[in-house]
Amino acid sequence: MKRLLPYIAVAFFASVPLWLQDQYFLHTLVVTGIFVIAAMSLNLLLGYTGQLSLGHVAFFGIGAYVSALTSLGFSVEIFGLQITHEPWPAVIGVLFGTIVAGLCGYVIGKLAFRVRGAYFVIVTISFAEVVRLVSLNWVELTNGPLALPGIPPLTLGFEWTGYATLWGKAQNYYVVLATIVLAYILIKRLVNSPYGRAMIALRENETLAVSVGISVTKYLVLAAVLSGAMAGVAGGLYAHYIQIIDPMIFMFLNTVTMVIMVITGGKGTLAGPLVGGLIFGIAPVVLRSYVGPEVQWILYGLLMILIVFVLPQGIVPAIERWFTRKGGSASASKPAGLVLESSKGARS
Amino acid sequence: MDQLFQHLVNALIMGGTYALLGIGLTLIFGIMRIVNFTHGELYALGAYMMYFFATVLGLNFFVAIAFAIVAGMAMGSVIEFTLLRPKRGADIDTTMLLMIGAWIVMQNAEHLIWGGIAKSIPSPLPEAPLVIGPVSISWLRVMVLVVSVVLIAATYFLINRTKLGKAMRATFQDGGTAALMGVNVNAIYTTTFALGSGLGAAAGALLGPVFVVTPTMGDLASLKAFAIVILGGLGNITGAAIGGFMLAVAEEIGAGYISSGYRDAMGFLIIIIVLLFKPTGLFARSERIG
Numbered sequence: 001m002k003r004l005l006p007y008i009a010v011a012f013f014a015s016v017p018l019w020l021q022d023q024y025f026l027h028t029l030v031v032t033g034i035f036v037i038a039a040m041s042l043n044l045l046l047g048y049t050g051q052l053s054l055g056h057v058a059f060f061g062i063g064a065y066v067s068a069l070t071s072l073g074f075s076v077e078i079f080g081l082q083i084t085h086e087p088w089p090a091v092i093g094v095l096f097g098t099i100v101a102g103l104c105g106y107v108i109g110k111l112a113f114r115v116r117g118a119y120f121v122i123v124t125i126s127f128a129e130v131v132r133l134v135s136l137n138w139v140e141l142t143n144g145p146l147a148l149p150g151i152p153p154l155t156l157g158f159e160w161t162g163y164a165t166l167w168g169k170a171q172n173y174y175v176v177l178a179t180i181v182l183a184y185i186l187i188k189r190l191v192n193s194p195y196g197r198a199m200i201a202l203r204e205n206e207t208l209a210v211s212v213g214i215s216v217t218k219y220l221v222l223a224a225v226l227s228g229a230m231a232g233v234a235g236g237l238y239a240h241y242i243q244i245i246d247p248m249i250f251m252f253l254n255t256v257t258m259v260i261m262v263i264t265g266g267k268g269t270l271a272g273p274l275v276g277g278l279i280f281g282i283a284p285v286v287l288r289s290y291v292g293p294e295v296q297w298i299l300y301g302l303l304m305i306l307i308v309f310v311l312p313q314g315i316v317p318a319i320e321r322w323f324t325r326k327g328g329s330a331s332a333s334k335p336a337g338l339v340l341e342s343s344k345g346a347r348s
Numbered sequence: 349m350d351q352l353f354q355h356l357v358n359a360l361i362m363g364g365t366y367a368l369l370g371i372g373l374t375l376i377f378g379i380m381r382i383v384n385f386t387h388g389e390l391y392a393l394g395a396y397m398m399y400f401f402a403t404v405l406g407l408n409f410f411v412a413i414a415f416a417i418v419a420g421m422a423m424g425s426v427i428e429f430t431l432l433r434p435k436r437g438a439d440i441d442t443t444m445l446l447m448i449g450a451w452i453v454m455q456n457a458e459h460l461i462w463g464g465i466a467k468s469i470p471s472p473l474p475e476a477p478l479v480i481g482p483v484s485i486s487w488l489r490v491m492v493l494v495v496s497v498v499l500i501a502a503t504y505f506l507i508n509r510t511k512l513g514k515a516m517r518a519t520f521q522d523g524g525t526a527a528l529m530g531v532n533v534n535a536i537y538t539t540t541f542a543l544g545s546g547l548g549a550a551a552g553a554l555l556g557p558v559f560v561v562t563p564t565m566g567d568l569a570s571l572k573a574f575a576i577v578i579l580g581g582l583g584n585i586t587g588a589a590i591g592g593f594m595l596a597v598a599e600e601i602g603a604g605y606i607s608s609g610y611r612d613a614m615g616f617l618i619i620i621i622v623l624l625f626k627p628t629g630l631f632a633r634s635e636r637i638g
Contacts, residue, residue: 126616137609294456301452
């Protein structure tokens, strides 16, 4: 049953556009999906290496801006040098956005080697704020607060299949769903590989991990690059789906949303960001008809505090524990998760 | 050259309030080791309380400042008592998440209570500026500087010269031993958090009348306070005071000579550079460990 769960979930979500009539809700699901990808990427850093990046929205925003600018074209002057770029296809834009966000992840990963804990958090926030201020002030490139409108939607296809431009919500929905599945498989394979075990070892006990020959820099940088690139993909998809971006994309509250998704769902679990992401992606839409945005954010904040007190490990580990307690046989099928869980329990 | 003097005087005045903000946070982040994201919201709270007491209730300007500080200390005590006391000894990530939650709640509560429209606080001081040679300063800003310096001196005296200050220093150096010596450790935790919060609120109450009061004013204040604390070295009160003035100079020079849009970027660049090259801060004394 447990083994089948991911397939059932994918089949269910793949069927959604077939029976869902409400276009607005479908739109919500697409945006939620994009944030789920970002939350999965944050989970890679926060959950598996234990480094909390509170500037994660920077990777997302960089992915979005680079992708948008690559596909829109731009003309700027840097130190007297005129640089003009002709518009390229949107897919190439997403690719470039991913690469640039990954490079930024590399820089942040290198920083993480020098500063840890609270300092790392503050460095990442500072990084995001600097990027936000640049996007706001470099009007020639980013159009500043006036936003970048008219970003073309994604066009997929090959010469032998013909091209399809993704104007519709359902088409974008499938692209996002496919990306989530890919990201899930990638993270799952990574976490269960020697690389993933090394990252977890670093999180659990760095001194011990180093003493058995695990290179801190190598694994932290790897995690940061992958995490940054994945957030960049999410940003690129966002830019081409929404088709307009402005510096508000770098809002700190977007990072907070990702963090809440990860810790509510369960950091360091594969399904955590998916569960947390679905709850916090859909909750605002449901709440919107009852309360204003301020009250909604107050509820978010209170929920965050409540979770730290009541479910410090998140929802997914709590459910897993509940199942393990109920049917003793379930514990044998998933040794890795259990080891992870018990070691976390011992730490807190 | 005249322009430079004007920039430096402006920086001196901003520096006073930055120093208050930084000293408040260095007590909480540097000494108590709590990554306090609510610091900026206490700054905003100070400004809103100033608006409430001085403009809405029409109290005397200086009485209103005192009340705003007391309100900040009360709020700080509440946060410490409800959120941090039950999680004493938890790892730094846990308290940080709690503080982020509290930050979001406080900021949006401000938005809900006061609305999103910026509030201005009229000052009773003369409109005509004080002119010294090429430099002109408004009397309001002179008052801000004087009050900040008095508060900085009072905090320094409290920490270094009084019995309470000694108890604080003892508690955070070695809580167990301090408790054995008869220090009420729990009370000291709350007092220190309240003191730091009060200083943050004081900065807000002083800058409220200079600028305008908005619900999001706390965000940048938080991050600037972190910049100052890192610049001065964790828990170093003199360092935080100097750091506050340095950040103000960097911002003023950055805004005056590079671009005013990048004024607020200076603090973040300082954080990144200091943490890369001298993570212990510029004025760190060598710490004894063990």
